[in-house]
Amino acid sequence: MSLPLHVQAQGVTKSFGSHQVLTGVNFTVAPGEVSCIIGPSGSGKSTFLRCLNALETYDAGTLAVNGQQVGYDYRDGKYYEWSNKQFAAFRSKLGMVFQRFNLFGHLSAEENVACALVEVRGINRSAARTRALEELRKVGLANHSHKRPHQLSGGQQQRVAIARALAMDPEVMLFDEPTSALDPELVDEVLETMKLLAQEGMTMIVVTHEMGFAREVGDTVNFFDNGAIVESGKPNDVLSNPQMDRTKAFLAKVL
Amino acid sequence: MPKQRVLRPAQLKGPDGALAPVVKLRHLDQWFVGALALAVFAWLAFTLATNQNIRWSEVAGYLFFPKIISGIWVTLMISVVATVLGLLLGILLAVMRLAHNPVLNWLATLYIWFFRGTPVLVQLIFWYNLAFLFPHLVVKIPFTTIGYMWDTNDVMTGFTSALLGLGLNLAAYFAETVRAGIQAVDTGQSEAALALGMTNGKRMRKIVLPQALRIIIPPTGNEFISMLKTTSLVYVVAGNDLMTNASQIYKQNNLIMELLIVASIWYMVMTAIATFFQSKLEAKFGADAVRLVRRPGFIQRLFLRVGSNAESSAPQPAHVREDVTTMGKEMS
Ligand SMILES: Nc1ncnc2c1ncn2[C@@H]1O[C@H](COP(=O)(O)OP(=O)(O)OP(=O)(O)O)[C@@H](O)[C@H]1O
Ligand SMILES: [Mg+2]
Numbered sequence: 410m411s412l413p414l415h416v417q418a419q420g421v422t423k424s425f426g427s428h429q430v431l432t433g434v435n436f437t438v439a440p441g442e443v444s445c446i447i448g449p450s451g452s453g454k455s456t457f458l459r460c461l462n463a464l465e466t467y468d469a470g471t472l473a474v475n476g477q478q479v480g481y482d483y484r485d486g487k488y489y490e491w492s493n494k495q496f497a498a499f500r501s502k503l504g505m506v507f508q509r510f511n512l513f514g515h516l517s518a519e520e521n522v523a524c525a526l527v528e529v530r531g532i533n534r535s536a537a538r539t540r541a542l543e544e545l546r547k548v549g550l551a552n553h554s555h556k557r558p559h560q561l562s563g564g565q566q567q568r569v570a571i572a573r574a575l576a577m578d579p580e581v582m583l584f585d586e587p588t589s590a591l592d593p594e595l596v597d598e599v600l601e602t603m604k605l606l607a608q609e610g611m612t613m614i615v616v617t618h619e620m621g622f623a624r625e626v627g628d629t630v631n632f633f634d635n636g637a638i639v640e641s642g643k644p645n646d647v648l649s650n651p652q653m654d655r656t657k658a659f660l661a662k663v664l
Numbered sequence: 665m666p667k668q669r670v671l672r673p674a675q676l677k678g679p680d681g682a683l684a685p686v687v688k689l690r691h692l693d694q695w696f697v698g699a700l701a702l703a704v705f706a707w708l709a710f711t712l713a714t715n716q717n718i719r720w721s722e723v724a725g726y727l728f729f730p731k732i733i734s735g736i737w738v739t740l741m742i743s744v745v746a747t748v749l750g751l752l753l754g755i756l757l758a759v760m761r762l763a764h765n766p767v768l769n770w771l772a773t774l775y776i777w778f779f780r781g782t783p784v785l786v787q788l789i790f791w792y793n794l795a796f797l798f799p800h801l802v803v804k805i806p807f808t809t810i811g812y813m814w815d816t817n818d819v820m821t822g823f824t825s826a827l828l829g830l831g832l833n834l835a836a837y838f839a840e841t842v843r844a845g846i847q848a849v850d851t852g853q854s855e856a857a858l859a860l861g862m863t864n865g866k867r868m869r870k871i872v873l874p875q876a877l878r879i880i881i882p883p884t885g886n887e888f889i890s891m892l893k894t895t896s897l898v899y900v901v902a903g904n905d906l907m908t909n910a911s912q913i914y915k916q917n918n919l920i921m922e923l924l925i926v927a928s929i930w931y932m933v934m935t936a937i938a939t940f941f942q943s944k945l946e947a948k949f950g951a952d953a954v955r956l957v958r959r960p961g962f963i964q965r966l967f968l969r970v971g972s973n974a975e976s977s978a979p980q981p982a983h984v985r986e987d988v989t990t991m992g993k994e995m996s
Contacts, residue, residue: 464855501860513857525862573860
């Protein structure tokens with residue numbers, strides 16, 4: 410293997426009380442790869458993404474980003490829990506796009522993008538503003554920079570959310586069903602933006618129900634079921650020629 | 665009850681195609697009820713105004729009496745400082761209650777329980793008499809003699825006891841408002857903030873609190889207005905506020921009713937002015953939310969009419985509301 414893996418998960422488990430949501434996830438992403446995750450509702454896809462950027466803790470297993478175990482420093486044979494600062498620094502290196510956009514309601518589009526640059530990166534306001542406008546221009550929203558989230562359509566809001574994540578120069582972008590909350594006619598503008606991002610070589614993990622996107626843009630497709638990835642491979646193999654019965658049953662329903 | 669404006673077609677055509685006149689419905693019942701209410705009100709006002717036992721000339725004479733005016737300033741001062749103290753401490757308490765640290769959580773709960781569980785009157789008298797417990801207040805570095813000492817009775821004047829008593833008490837109530845405000849902010853906002861790498865403190869100060877303000881701000885106006893009147897309790901610790909000064913005057917000259925009327929007039933004036941500014945505050949922070957709850961008060965409408973030189977007919981509520989909003993925006 411020439412390049413180190415960007416993301417590596419092995420036997421990751423997670424329970425909420427007595428309910429085991431992740432039952433041993435094995436998953437790898439190489440730099441520049443677009444990894445799509447598909448699977449039925451409630452199978453634990455969101456929970457896995459949230460563990461990956463440390464919004465949620467996991468119980469056991471190896472979960473590493475750039476070779477670094479998430480949540481712990483390994484020294485002298487022991488794992489030391491991260492401080493809040495370390496968690497924050499780690500999260501700032503991963504971009505996250507949510508199903509429900511989660512734009513900051515009291516800030517304009519431009520301020521949404523600039524906010525973390527100022528507060529987290531410590532960049533001065535005018536430089537952050539310039540960068541924010543640049544990112545908004547890239548997602549085709551240069552003319553909407555002054556608008557508040559509620560003045561934007563769902564598709565526009567999601568593109569602002571993508572710009573906001575990209576402004577932090579993330580090493581990996583995580584998308585959690587970025588188009589599921591959108592009206593059908595707004596889905597394409599967001600998928601287009603994501604496609605451009607993939608072409609630029611961004612490493613992306615995309616939880617999605619858009620099989621067309623997974624087939625066209627994905628380097629791998631991973632089928633999630635009952636808290637684990639039960640089948641993964643090239644999009645054409647998984648989507649057109651699934652081996653597992655559960656994958657077949659799921660695809661029969663969504664395709 | 666909100667008034668509904670009925671939209672009538674301006675012109676109606678008869679069967680022959682020509683315009684036919686419309687006969688307006690007369691709301692006789694409404695006229696009758698209105699006249700009755702007005703009669704009752706007039707009678708009350710008349711009995712009060714002509715009551716031989718109230719010397720209105722004394723009321724007028726004491727209205728701008730220096731001691732009354734100085735009392736007003738003290739009342740305003742206590743209200744403002746105690747409210748600010750209460751708001752800041754209330755935010756701190758709310759954040760403590762929502763913190764993961766169980767000790768902070770528990771302390772905040774205890775504080776709120778204590779200050780909501782005891783009457784504010786008791787608290788005022790307690791602070792005023794703190795010297796019985798601690799004759800001296802000492803600030804010093806432990807295990808050294810470096811520090812400073814005050815006589816408690818010099819520090820705990822009526823004024824400072826009032827600030828402490830009212831401020832600490834308001835904080836306990838306000839903490840609940842702030843907590844509700846914080847909890848009303850969608851958790852997705854917090855998640856997005858954390859995902860961008862913000863620390864918990866930044867998340868709270870930059871993302872959550874600013875949005876919670878929309879919910880927190882409208883009640884603060886009410887807290888202040890209620891504080892204006894609660895300051896009258898300060899009279900038990902002789903805080904030189906409006907009520908204390910009025911009572912000192914009537915204890916000498918026995919014009920009890922007259923001075924109570926003087927004090928009431930001033931409290932009403934202060935409340936009216938505070939209400940006016942409250943509406944501006946609300947318009948600025950939570951125009952949409954607040955508008956649904958309450959329309960501007962009588963005094964406000966009066967101000968607005970004078971201010972905008974409105975047309976002679978009574979302004980429709982909807983129209984006034986829009987004015988309030990714009991005035992708020994101009995302020996920002
Ligand atoms: N904070 C939580 N506390 C308890 N249970 C949770 C929590 N978060 C998620 N779960 C449970 O974990 C399971 C997996 O949820 P998750 O959101 O990861 O599913 P998902 O695959 O993303 O589904 P969807 O496609 O509907 O988004 C669900 O049964 C859910 O009820
Ligand atoms: Mg999900």
